[in-house]
Amino acid sequence: MKKIITLNEFITAKQADFPYAKGELSRILSALRLAAKIVNREVGKAGLLEDIIGAAGTVNIQDEEQQKLDVYADEQFIAAMLAQEEICGIGSEENDDYIAFESEAAKNGSYIVLMDPLDGSSNIDVNVSIGTIFSIYRRVSPVGQLATMDDFLQQVKKQGAAGYVISESSTMLVYSTGKGVNGFTLDPSIGVCVLSHPNMKFPEDGKIYSINEGNYNSFSPAIKKYIEKCKEESYSARYIGSLVADFHRNMIKGGIYLYPATAKNPNGKLRLLYENNPLAFIAEQAGGKASDGKQSILDIEPTELHQRTPLFIGSKKMVEEIEELLNNQ
Ligand code: P6P
Numbered sequence: 001m002k003k004i005i006t007l008n009e010f011i012t013a014k015q016a017d018f019p020y021a022k023g024e025l026s027r028i029l030s031a032l033r034l035a036a037k038i039v040n041r042e043v044g045k046a047g048l049l050e051d052i053i054g055a056a057g058t059v060n061i062q063d064e065e066q067q068k069l070d071v072y073a074d075e076q077f078i079a080a081m082l083a084q085e086e087i088c089g090i091g092s093e094e095n096d097d098y099i100a101f102e103s104e105a106a107k108n109g110s111y112i113v114l115m116d117p118l119d120g121s122s123n124i125d126v127n128v129s130i131g132t133i134f135s136i137y138r139r140v141s142p143v144g145q146l147a148t149m150d151d152f153l154q155q156v157k158k159q160g161a162a163g164y165v166i167s168e169s170s171t172m173l174v175y176s177t178g179k180g181v182n183g184f185t186l187d188p189s190i191g192v193c194v195l196s197h198p199n200m201k202f203p204e205d206g207k208i209y210s211i212n213e214g215n216y217n218s219f220s221p222a223i224k225k226y227i228e229k230c231k232e233e234s235y236s237a238r239y240i241g242s243l244v245a246d247f248h249r250n251m252i253k254g255g256i257y258l259y260p261a262t263a264k265n266p267n268g269k270l271r272l273l274y275e276n277n278p279l280a281f282i283a284e285q286a287g288g289k290a291s292d293g294k295q296s297i298l299d300i301e302p303t304e305l306h307q308r309t310p311l312f313i314g315s316k317k318m319v320e321e322i323e324e325l326l327n328n329q
């Protein structure tokens with residue numbers, strides 16, 4: 001009989017892996033997981049309750065139309081983080097600026113969270129996978145004061161933890177504190193996340209490529225050359241339109257996700273702090289690789305809360321090949 005290890009039991013056993021934590025990581029991850037379950041419950045009703053799907057009638061700082069569930073998810077995660085005394089602030093794709101929590105308890109918190117609350121939300125109305133991407137950092141500003149922008153503009157490789165929650169045929173939480181990657185699947189019958197994918201590893205190579213070929217005409221020659229190579233070698237084109245779902249499938253099967261510079265997004269579309277960084281941390285912890293085409297995503301010094309970079313992430317050999325093409329074009 002396989003031993004069931006719950007997320008809380010696993011975090012407790014691995015407590016020493018996360019610096020400074022005196023149970024803090026457990027509580028933060030548990031709060032993120034709970035908020036993700038609440039959001040997932042609402043998303044699950046999307047096909048039934050007309051009033052929670054569709055556009056909210058607002059546009060976020062990314063100039064992207066917000067879905068009602070984007071706003072709902074953002075509110076749920078902010079509320080969940082506000083309830084954690086360890087958290088002093090949050091940066092989110094859905095909010096123009098970071099939020100420094102103002103209570104005395106929060107100002108004494110030692111951590112901040114950066115997140116994309118509902119990645120791929122445009123897929124909700126068509127029943128396709130979506131997810132939440134997050135990273136957790138220890139603050140660099142003095143405890144006892146409001147969080148500052150410096151707390152958010154950090155490199156995750158220095159001392160963070162990162163992960164994602166993906167909701168498709170089942171709900172999974174995958175995270176790393178810098179000592180490997182582990183995946184937990186929600187068992188709805190007992191309402192807890194159970195260790196289902198211990199020590200996840202990115203296959204070193206793969207035959208799946210994920211890119212929006214609708215942007216083909218504005219791709220650089222190197223990207224076009226890579227796409228032609230994938231076709232010549234009969235790779236499988238798999239692009240869901242939900243980064244977290246494409247990333248998760250590629251980590252299990254082997255593959256590469258590419259979001260290069262395009263005419264509409266000359267710096268790439270995806271955001272460094274709460275999409276590229278956390279997934280790059282996970283990818284490299286699993287033996288994969290993540291690059292902006294010239295350098296590891298993890299080596300980029302963040303300068304703005306919503307800054308974008310090109311993203312090439314997945315099996316190490318595939319990312320190295322695209323870097324080679326880009327550096328020799
Ligand atoms: P496009 C969703 O908006 C997202 O941020 C990622 O989840 C997804 O991979 C990408 O953008 C899709 O962008 O331009 O191909 O529709």
